[in-house]
Amino acid sequence: MPIIEVENVRKDFMIAKRETGMMGALKSLIKREYMRKEAVKDISFSINEGEIVGYIGPNGAGKSTTIKMLTGILVPSSGNVLVNGLVPYENRQENAKSIGVVFGQRSQLWWDLPTIESFELLKEIYQVSNQCYKKNMDTFTEILGLDEFLNTPVRQLSLGQRMRADIAASLLHDPPILFLDEPTIGLDVVAKEKMRTFIKEINHERKITVILTTHDMEDIEKLCERMILIDHGMKVYDGEIAMIKERFGKIRTLIVDLEESLHSLQLLGGEVCKEEGNRYWIKFNRDEVSASELIAQITKTHSVKDLTVEEPAIESIISRIYQEGYKDLQVSAKV
Amino acid sequence: MAAIKYVNLYFKLISAGIRAQMQYRFAFIMRIIGLITAYTGTAVTMWVMLYQFQVLGSWTFFEMLFLYAIAILSWGFCVILFLHFRSLDTYILNGTFDRFLVRPINPFFHFMAMKFDMASFGQFIFSLIIFIWVSLELHIEWSSGKVLFLLASIIGGILIQGGMLVLISAIAFWTTKSQQFYWVVMYPARNLTNYPLVIYPKIVQWIAAFVVPFGFVNYFPAAVILEKGTPFFPVSIGYFSPLVGLVFFMIAYCVWMLGLSRYKSTGS
Known part of the structure; x- marks a missing residue:
């Protein structure tokens, strides 16, 4: 229940427009202009x-x-x-x-x-x-x-x-x-x-x-x-x-530490989004490729020291929603 | 909540306010000393002036002191009860006013009871001493009727000045800041009443009677008690003092409540 x-x-506020500078301050003292601010739409x-x-x-x-x-x-x-x-x-x-x-x-x-x-x-x-x-x-x-x-x-x-x-x-x-x-x-x-x-x-x-x-x-x-x-x-x-x-957490990140430093790392289904020395951050979509498939691809040609798979924290999902908007994110998540 | 509960709650809240004020002992004592110094200063200025003129608009030195004593007697009590309203704008400005709106009691009452200015008791006692001294000097015959009238008009005076504090504070609901108005309205109005209204131009007297009714705080009631004339006004006008106080305070309360409802629709 x-x-x-x-x-x-809906909640609107009327806010006095403030003008900058001394002249502006004087002007707004005599005549104030108001603008409507929609705090809640x-x-x-x-x-x-x-x-x-x-x-x-x-x-x-x-x-x-x-x-x-x-x-x-x-x-x-x-x-x-x-x-x-x-x-x-x-x-x-x-x-x-x-x-x-x-x-x-x-x-x-x-x-x-x-x-x-x-x-x-x-x-x-x-x-x-x-x-x-x-x-x-x-x-x-x-x-x-x-x-x-x-x-x-x-x-x-x-x-x-x-x-x-x-x-x-x-x-x-x-x-x-x-x-x-x-x-x-x-x-x-x-x-x-x-x-x-x-x-x-x-x-x-x-x-x-x-x-x-x-x-x-x-x-x-x-x-x-x-x-x-x-x-x-x-x-x-x-x-x-x-x-x-569930919806936005499909994009995961695989972090690998390799023995040697590489010129470039090419993988099927994954994309290197960041590298730092021998450490690589590889983004992938869980629906398209599994983490083990990616790891298999890497270990075939390189020796791996350490690896972790990161699930996006709610924090990063939300900051993406703030930046890109929920609707856009829905579209990109489907692709 | 029943009225009796409100009375009970009022005493609990003000006693908390007093204890809070006592926490700052130095400030507390300095305030008492400051108040007494200020009032003595005004009395001395008055004396110096009257020493020159002997009488001012047919009022002698002691009659004027009587006028002054009534003014500070009611002001002293008014401050004890209503001074917290002077800081209403600070509460609105920094957002702490909201707390009065999430509690299940009348916000006017709650705000008023948050502070009880103990230090003003010093001022109150000081004005009482002056009052007694002056009435002895003037050989006033205190009949029970006169005492009752005096008490009623002091209550009237408290309500007029308290109402003014409330009215000024209510401005903050529209403009966020209101302390300046205190200095523009309250301060001059109170200074005006230090002297018999009869010495001022007619227009000023008229304003002090019907617009900002501070004439009813001391001038009109004192004229009744001392049996002095009040040019431009009927002699019996002083008897209306308690009624004027009551009506003025009611108006102030309504304006305050109106301001509150505006606050609720605009925020701060």
Whole structure:
């Protein structure tokens, strides 16, 4: 059953045109020209209860704008949004009770106070019962290790600690939906891993629906089964991550280290795309030629020291989609 | 949420705000000292001027000090409650305002309760002392009716000045920046009320009564208590002070909410 439904949503902003230079600045002080910017053009999707969905796209693609419309901060220019049966911007306060929000870049906690005080204030703001508060605090303390910094003022926390505190704070009132806007930004490898484990766990144990935006493809690969990819305010892909890998992951790379350096390496079905000393990168399409066939061809004439076959990471697939567009890529993948 | 819960929440939030402010002890103490110095400075300037003229527009030195005491008494309390609105534009500018919109309570209330300016208590006590001293000097006979009227008009004054802070802050929803307006509107308006309105040209008096109603903060109520005339205006106009405060604050609140809905459709 869909818990979030987005239908033909569009969001325009009017932006003042700025002119450069002193004269330009003076001119725009007197008379300003506005231009329309379409942050989100026409996006539709629906998300079922209990899903973890990666909402990704390059900077300025409209990710945050969409999240803001789902949380009720912004009103869409047109289209329909339904979150947990409510229109977020019409029932903003009611909607707030059923969502948790974490903005990775900005803490929601009381900056100058010991961390525990933020939790206690949020308990009051969300009217969380003592019993529920205690249950949640116990669980989060155990999984996130909150006790090591509960008495430290938020401004003195490390980024990793602050993110842990922020995500715990967003879940105190047991929301069925959690929005995470770049939850792992700036974290080190260990802290990222902790964060991912926690997100997975609450999704699994509590059936919380999670929508996360991120630039870290590892987040997507480790957490989500489904991703929605947007670019220039439009949806370019919506589906399983396995699917996109299956479709675009046909082009593999064989990396070989040869004993001797060659003038050129000619292979049937493969193409050398890069060479460095005795190391060669050979691109091939899995459907046309198998890796073992290629290796056989090479070993027939050369002695091989070492070799590996590389599957493209989701990261490189997505950066190709950003650069070449999804449609073009579909065509080239078929060929 | 029921009103009683809001009251409870208000006290929890402001006590957190006070504790946060106490974290910076040096700044806290300096602010108290700074406020008292500034106010004493104004009082001294007034005294120097009146020493020359003896009376200003039929107001004696102590009568003027009474006027001044009412102004800073209500301003002191207004700052304690509403000063946070002065920094609204900073929140909008750096995007931290959004947090008030993802929580299940009224954002106006939430924003207001985020900060409670403890340091202004120093100012409040200072103005109270001046007020008591001046009323003794003036031999005012405090009947219960007069005390009630004074309290009501101080509340009116708090609402007028608080409403002004709210109105100015709301400009940020349209222009992103609004602190400049504070210096353009609030500062001169408050300076104006340091002296009896009667000394100003008619047009200025008229503006201070009906446009930016700061005349109702101290001049009109003080004239009622001291039984002084208010040329161009009926004597009883001071009795409207609490009502003017209430209406003005309601207008300010509505404009703020209108600004908020604009913010929601334009972002920042």
